[in-house]
Amino acid sequence: MVELIDKRHFTALSELDPNEVISRTHCTFDSGKNCYTLPVWTGSCAIYPGRAEVEWQAGSSVLHEYFSLFAVHYLLSAKDIQPAGQWISEKDMAGGATFFRGPHAIPTQLITEKVENSCDRFHQLCRDYNGSPLAMADAAAVFSITSRIPVAVLYWAGDDEFPAEAKLLFDKTLPDHFALDIVFALAVGITEELSRS
Numbered sequence: 001m002v003e004l005i006d007k008r009h010f011t012a013l014s015e016l017d018p019n020e021v022i023s024r025t026h027c028t029f030d031s032g033k034n035c036y037t038l039p040v041w042t043g044s045c046a047i048y049p050g051r052a053e054v055e056w057q058a059g060s061s062v063l064h065e066y067f068s069l070f071a072v073h074y075l076l077s078a079k080d081i082q083p084a085g086q087w088i089s090e091k092d093m094a095g096g097a098t099f100f101r102g103p104h105a106i107p108t109q110l111i112t113e114k115v116e117n118s119c120d121r122f123h124q125l126c127r128d129y130n131g132s133p134l135a136m137a138d139a140a141a142v143f144s145i146t147s148r149i150p151v152a153v154l155y156w157a158g159d160d161e162f163p164a165e166a167k168l169l170f171d172k173t174l175p176d177h178f179a180l181d182i183v184f185a186l187a188v189g190i191t192e193e194l195s196r197s
Contacts, residue, residue, distance in 0.1 A: 004065055007052045009072050014049035016076075024080045026147045038071050041145050041193075042130055045071050064196075066189030073182045074146060081176060083150050087169040090183060099180045106187045110195035111153065111166040122155045125194060137167075143190070149174065151190060166191075 013021075018029040018036070027038040036047040043061035045068065047054050054068040090100040100106060115121040119139045126133075131141030137154035144150055150171050158164035168187050175183070 005052075005054070005069050005072050009076060010049045010052040013047070013072065013076055021075055025075055025078045027075060036075055038075065039146065040067050040071055040074075041143060043067070047071055047075060064189040064193045066185040066192070070145075070182065070186050070189060073178060074149070077182075078146075078148055078177045079173075081148070081173055083148060083171040084173050086172045087152055088172045088174075089167070089169060090180075090187065092172075093170075093175045093180065093183065095180060100184065104184050106168055106184070107191050108166040108168060110191045111155065112158075112164040114195045115155065115164075117158050117164045119155065119157055126153070129194065145186065145190075149177070149186075151186070153190070153194070 013036075014034075018031070021027065021036065022029055025038065027036050029036050034048060034050050036049075037057070038045055038047065041061070041063060043063050044057045045054050045060075046057055054071060056062040056068075089096075090106060091097045111122075111125075115125060122139045123133075123141075125131075126139075126141035126143075129143060131143050131153070134140040134142050134152055134154075136152070138156045140152060140154040142150050142152045152169040154167045154169060156162075156165045168190065170183070178186070
C-alpha cells in the first residue's frame with residue numbers, strides 16, 4: 001500500500017497541525033498513537049504519518065487500494081467547505097476534457113458489466129454500498145465517500161439501439177479539494193470497488 005503513496009505525502013501530513021486537519025476533514029486524531037482515523041465510504045482507515053502507513057480497521061470494509069491514496073490526500077488538501085449540491089462530470093473540471101481520456105478515461109464499463117443490464121441489480125449494488133437513491137437516469141445513487149465528498153453513479157439500461165451505460169458525477173466543489181490525478185484515482189477506486197462485490 002505504501003508504494004502507491006509517495007512518502008513525501010506522509011511527511012507533509014506529519015508537519016500539519018492535527019487540530020487544523022480535524023477541522024477541515026472531520027477526522028479524529030490519537031496523539032498517543034500519532035494516528036488519524038477517517039471514515040471512508042463503507043470503511044474506516046487509520047493513517048499513521050510517522051510510519052507512512054494506512055491500515056483499514058477491523059470490522060470495516062477494506063476498500064480498493066486507491067482509497068488509501070485518496071484518504072491521505074483528503075487529509076492533506078480537503079477544504080473546509082460544504083458540498084454545493086450541484087453535479088458536474090469529470091470533463092466539466094478545468095483541464096478535465098483533456099485529462100480524462102485515453103488511459104485516464106474512467107472505466108464505468110466495469111459497472112455496466114457487473115449489473116448485466118438490470119436496474120434491479122444496480123439498485124441492489126447501490127444498497128450494498130450505502131447508496132442513497134437519486135432521481136436521475138434510469139437509476140442512480142449518491143455515495144458519501146467522506147462527509148465532504150459525495151459522488152453520484154448514474155445508470156442507463158441498454159436496448160436494441162443503445163448499450164447500457166454508467167456515469168459518475170461529482171459535486172462541483174471536488175476540484176477545490178483535489179488535483180485531477182486524485183479525482184481519477186477516486187473514480188477508478190469507485191468503479192473497481194462496485195465491480196468486485
